[in-house]
Amino acid sequence: MASATAPRDRALDRFLAxxxxxxxxxxxxxxxxxxxxxxxxxxxxxxxVTRYSERPxxxxxxxxxxxxxxxxxxxxxxxxxxxxxxxxxxxxxSDCDDDEDMSATLPDLHTAEPAVSLxxxxxxxxxxxxxxRLPMRQQQAFLLRIWEGYDxxxxxxxxxxxxxxxxxxxxxxxxxxxxxxES
Amino acid sequence: MIxxxxxxxLRDTLDRSLDQIDDHTVAALAQAxxxxxxxxxxxxxxxxxxxxxxxxxxxxxxLPRSPGVSPSAVSAPPLAELAWQEDPDMLNDMxxxxxxxxxAVGGPDAG
Numbered sequence: 001m002a003s004a005t006a007p008r009d010r011a012l013d014r015f016l017a018x019x020x021x022x023x024x025x026x027x028x029x030x031x032x033x034x035x036x037x038x039x040x041x042x043x044x045x046x047x048x049v050t051r052y053s054e055r056p057x058x059x060x061x062x063x064x065x066x067x068x069x070x071x072x073x074x075x076x077x078x079x080x081x082x083x084x085x086x087x088x089x090x091x092x093x094s095d096c097d098d099d100e101d102m103s104a105t106l107p108d109l110h111t112a113e114p115a116v117s118l119x120x121x122x123x124x125x126x127x128x129x130x131x132x133r134l135p136m137r138q139q140q141a142f143l144l145r146i147w148e149g150y151d152x153x154x155x156x157x158x159x160x161x162x163x164x165x166x167x168x169x170x171x172x173x174x175x176x177x178x179x180x181x182e183s
Numbered sequence: 184m185i186x187x188x189x190x191x192x193l194r195d196t197l198d199r200s201l202d203q204i205d206d207h208t209v210a211a212l213a214q215a216x217x218x219x220x221x222x223x224x225x226x227x228x229x230x231x232x233x234x235x236x237x238x239x240x241x242x243x244x245x246l247p248r249s250p251g252v253s254p255s256a257v258s259a260p261p262l263a264e265l266a267w268q269e270d271p272d273m274l275n276d277m278x279x280x281x282x283x284x285x286x287a288v289g290g291p292d293a294g
Contacts, residue, residue, distance in 0.1 A: 009220060016219065020212040021201045034208065042215035049219045121192040124200050146190055147197050178189070 012053055015060050016045055023068055026143055029132050030072045040075060044068040065148065066158045069140055076136050117181040130180040134173055137161075141169035142177070 020041060027037035044067045052063045120126050131139060137159070144155045145166070155170075156163045 016216045021204055024212055025200060038211050045216055045219035118189055118192055121189055122196055124196050127196045147194055
């Protein structure tokens with residue numbers, strides 16, 4: 001039995017090692033907390049190993065991201081509930097991040113200077129800061145589509161929503177990003 | 184939606200941000216990975232332990248019993264037998280207690 005699981009364990013180890021830093025960066029942007037990000041990533045790793053290790057290796061990537069994104073969404077929901085309890089008077093956004101639109105507070109698109117935005121897009125702190133400020137679903141859609149390179153169908157599957165929602169989230173995310181980088 | 188150049192630049196910037204993750208976090212991630220894989224690695228050990236325990240139990244159960252010792256020889260005597268075994272000291276003590284009890288109830292002035 002040990003001989004049968006050893007190659008699988010090594011493959012799992014290799015897979016997790018290949019995704020753990022990206023997963024941490026995603027979780028850190030979503031939670032804005034080092035410790036919470038580590039907890040979420042470890043939780044996602046454990047869930048993949050215990051539940052899906054017998055699945056084909058090709059499925060591990062989407063499965064891991066689905067687990068990770070679900071954990072991050074749960075984290076956000078818990079934070080919102082905690083926020084409601086702690087603050088009676090502070091307005092709290094609804095569970096659906098569609099209502100949060102950062103672009104509404106940003107400058108007009110017509111003042112855009114592509115060269116400037118491209119230059120700012122190279123600045124790591126600026127990019128990370130802008131991404132951290134994006135609403136959760138927009139952040140997920142952007143990172144999965146643009147950074148991880150999943151197509152719309154896979155992104156929708158990972159996020160547990162329709163392809164139309166992915167397109168909407170991604171559109172808003174890229175608009176907000178462009179506005180933020182050009183402002 | 185978003186320029187290809189900008190898209191690629193953002194991707195590169197995010198990739199670059201991975202190199203900025205500090206050593207402490209990298210070590211914590213490696214530890215988390217090892218912890219996630221641990222239950223899986225323990226599984227063959229658990230199965231091996233159970234197999235060993237079953238083997239030992241089987242050997243113990245099939246061992247031939249010693250013919251000289253029967254179960255009744257080492258078992259305790261029945262309680263009914265014990266009830267008839269008298270201890271003289273205990274009887275004396277009980278008698279003394281009864282006398283003292285009568286004195287306490289009746290008393291020297293009762294008669």
